[in-house]
Amino acid sequence: MKLKVQLACVAITLFMGAPLYLITLAALSSRRSLNEFPLSLLPTSLSGETMSTFLQSTGILGGLLNSLTIGLSTVALSLLIGLPAGYAMARYAFRGRDPYQLALLLTRALPIVVLSVPLARIFLDTGLYDTTYGVTLLHTALALPTTILITSAIFLGVSREQEEAAMIFGASPLAAFVRVVVPQALPGIAASAMFTFVLSWNEVLGASILTLNRRTLPAQVLATLADSPLAFRFAGGLALVVPALIFIAVARRYLLNMWGTTLR
Amino acid sequence: MAAVTVTNLVKTYPSGNRRATDDISLDVADGEFVVLVGPSGCGKTTLLRMVAGLETPDSGTVSIGGRDVTRLPARERGLSMVFQSYAIFPHLKVRQNIGFGLTMQKVGKAEWNTRVERAAELLDLTDYLDRHPAQLSGGQRQRVAVARAIAVDADVLLMDEPLSNLDALLRLQFRAELKKIVARLGTTTLYVTHDQAEAMSLGDRVAVMRDGRIAQIGAPMDVYDHPGERFVGGFLGAPPMNFFTATVHHGNLVVDDQSVPAPASLAAWNDKKVLAGIRAENITITPITQDRAQEGVEAEVEVAEPTGSAILLTVRWAGGELKVQTGPGVRVAPGDRLRLDLPAAALRFYDPETGLALA
Numbered sequence: 001m002k003l004k005v006q007l008a009c010v011a012i013t014l015f016m017g018a019p020l021y022l023i024t025l026a027a028l029s030s031r032r033s034l035n036e037f038p039l040s041l042l043p044t045s046l047s048g049e050t051m052s053t054f055l056q057s058t059g060i061l062g063g064l065l066n067s068l069t070i071g072l073s074t075v076a077l078s079l080l081i082g083l084p085a086g087y088a089m090a091r092y093a094f095r096g097r098d099p100y101q102l103a104l105l106l107t108r109a110l111p112i113v114v115l116s117v118p119l120a121r122i123f124l125d126t127g128l129y130d131t132t133y134g135v136t137l138l139h140t141a142l143a144l145p146t147t148i149l150i151t152s153a154i155f156l157g158v159s160r161e162q163e164e165a166a167m168i169f170g171a172s173p174l175a176a177f178v179r180v181v182v183p184q185a186l187p188g189i190a191a192s193a194m195f196t197f198v199l200s201w202n203e204v205l206g207a208s209i210l211t212l213n214r215r216t217l218p219a220q221v222l223a224t225l226a227d228s229p230l231a232f233r234f235a236g237g238l239a240l241v242v243p244a245l246i247f248i249a250v251a252r253r254y255l256l257n258m259w260g261t262t263l264r
Numbered sequence: 265m266a267a268v269t270v271t272n273l274v275k276t277y278p279s280g281n282r283r284a285t286d287d288i289s290l291d292v293a294d295g296e297f298v299v300l301v302g303p304s305g306c307g308k309t310t311l312l313r314m315v316a317g318l319e320t321p322d323s324g325t326v327s328i329g330g331r332d333v334t335r336l337p338a339r340e341r342g343l344s345m346v347f348q349s350y351a352i353f354p355h356l357k358v359r360q361n362i363g364f365g366l367t368m369q370k371v372g373k374a375e376w377n378t379r380v381e382r383a384a385e386l387l388d389l390t391d392y393l394d395r396h397p398a399q400l401s402g403g404q405r406q407r408v409a410v411a412r413a414i415a416v417d418a419d420v421l422l423m424d425e426p427l428s429n430l431d432a433l434l435r436l437q438f439r440a441e442l443k444k445i446v447a448r449l450g451t452t453t454l455y456v457t458h459d460q461a462e463a464m465s466l467g468d469r470v471a472v473m474r475d476g477r478i479a480q481i482g483a484p485m486d487v488y489d490h491p492g493e494r495f496v497g498g499f500l501g502a503p504p505m506n507f508f509t510a511t512v513h514h515g516n517l518v519v520d521d522q523s524v525p526a527p528a529s530l531a532a533w534n535d536k537k538v539l540a541g542i543r544a545e546n547i548t549i550t551p552i553t554q555d556r557a558q559e560g561v562e563a564e565v566e567v568a569e570p571t572g573s574a575i576l577l578t579v580r581w582a583g584g585e586l587k588v589q590t591g592p593g594v595r596v597a598p599g600d601r602l603r604l605d606l607p608a609a610a611l612r613f614y615d616p617e618t619g620l621a622l623a
Contacts, residue, residue: 161348161351164338164351165351166353166368168316168338168345170365170369171368175368184353184354184355
């Protein structure tokens with residue numbers, strides 16, 4: 001039984017890890033070695049040439065910057081709006097609670113293209129077109145349902161009595177929330193932040209429609225690299241994967257329970 | 265230190281169709297320990313939560329130390345509380361948990377440390393100050409909750425079934441300890457429990473609640489000995505008070521062909537039915553002898569349960585079933601016939617309709 005579990009773990013790790021390894025290898029190898037046969041699976045001819053050429057090509061660094069800006073702003077904005085909403089859903093039985101929950105999910109029921117085209121029109125009128133703000137707004141709208149649902153589930157896990165205790169001992173409702181609820185909800189908040197960042201980072205359709213010059217990295221890659229040589233596509237893939245991995249690695253620390261117990 | 269006065273407090277929950285507390289008034293003197301006890305749903309916790317400021321009453325007032333606090337939020341009422349689920353903060357160490365109230369009051373560092381350590385010492389938590397609550401046992405977590413409540417030196421201490429999550433042995437130990445600590449602090453205390461033994465053992469006064477009202481309030485032994493209504497007698501005590509219906513007839517209580525002398529105070533109830541109550545430990549048993557006229561009524565033993573310090577008998581007589589408590593040395597077996605002495609001084613009388621005590 002234990003062996004099977006371990007085998008399954010190895011298999012899943014390989015499933016996720018092997019493509020990552022191959023794309024890293026290809027992106028960091030010299031262009032010539034990619035055409036050799038048989039292809040070496042070990043880093044034999046490392047070179048930064050492909051990566052540096054890729055990063056120097058037009059629009060790539062700008063796209064990376066745009067993507068990072070939009071990703072982080074989306075995380076911030078969706079937490080700013082989503083946390084209070086999730087809290088309300090967890091704590092209060094208000095009129096229209098169920099329809100509200102349903103309406104939240106409806107945003108995701110519409111294809112992004114259907115959402116983006118009218119948005120592009122509105123953004124053109126309001127001057128938000130081709131700005132990072134515009135894309136941030138779209139991504140926040142896409143991320144909010146999951147943020148709200150995840151955080152409300154997490155808030156349900158913090159007992160009301162703990163908040164009441166905090167208020168008895170001198171905390172205002174806001175202080176009770178910040179000092180008692182948020183620290184305990186941190187793992188869930190981290191999870192939803194990760195999810196949001198990756199969603200924003202990977203979202204290409206809406207970002208392509210809503211921007212012209214201020215492309216996000218995936219939109220830029222999609223627009224330019226289709227006609228590029230193979231090596232550049234590998235470099236583009238690596239550039240897309242690494243920042244998302246770094247963000248997940250940072251947020252993962254908060255997923256682990258920090259107060260003397262093991263993983264929840 | 266402060267007295268707590270509750271006046272005509274009414275609260276109806278939106279989901280409930282009757283009042284959770286129905287026009288309750290209660291005075292808790294400065295430094296007094298009052299226990300609210302009653303079956304679940306009697307409104308005791310609602311009453312406590314309204315005093316705490318966690319629930320808003322529909323009408324009525326709560327005042328603490330002469331100050332009307334009915335509309336004040338919990339944090340401005342100068343009280344502290346121990347919750348049933350402990351409600352200690354898992355992300356803070358024991359030290360920060362105990363000092364939480366002091367942190368919120370922005371107490372200086374030196375004083376913060378002294379007061380946290382004093383509270384920890386009082387509850388034997390000194391060795392655990394740098395642990396997280398997850399590393400403590402249930403009993404220790406409850407100690408943290410109590411330490412946190414006393415560290416703030418509040419005027420009023422509220423406790424909502426603080427012992428109900430502990431196992432039986434621990435509960436007994438901690439009960440005595442809690443009584444000692446509270447007596448030493450001299451804080452005005454309002455304590456909610458559904459456990460009648462806890463109520464009897466802890467309170468200066470016990471308020472027995474039923475259906476959103478206080479049925480009776482008084483010193484534990486007074487309430488135990490003179491239940492103001494049938495419900496109170498049946499709720500306090502283990503076993504609860506015995507009740508049987510009897511007819512008053514010429515100075516005697518008559519049940520079928522059996523009779524016992526009735527006190528003179530029942531003269532007004534001649535030839536009427538009354539509900540009589542008697543505690544199990546006030547009934548004495550004697551073997552039946554044929555030759556002499558004996559006091560008391562005849563009964564047959566149905567069950568004999570030794571409890572170690574006593575034997576609890578379930579006997580059946582003309583008036584129904586009675587619980588009788590005898591000394592541990594008495595030898596009785598099911599089927600034995602006995603004479604029961606029901607001393608007039610130990611009998612309590614209630615109106616069979618209303619269940620209220622007869623004057």
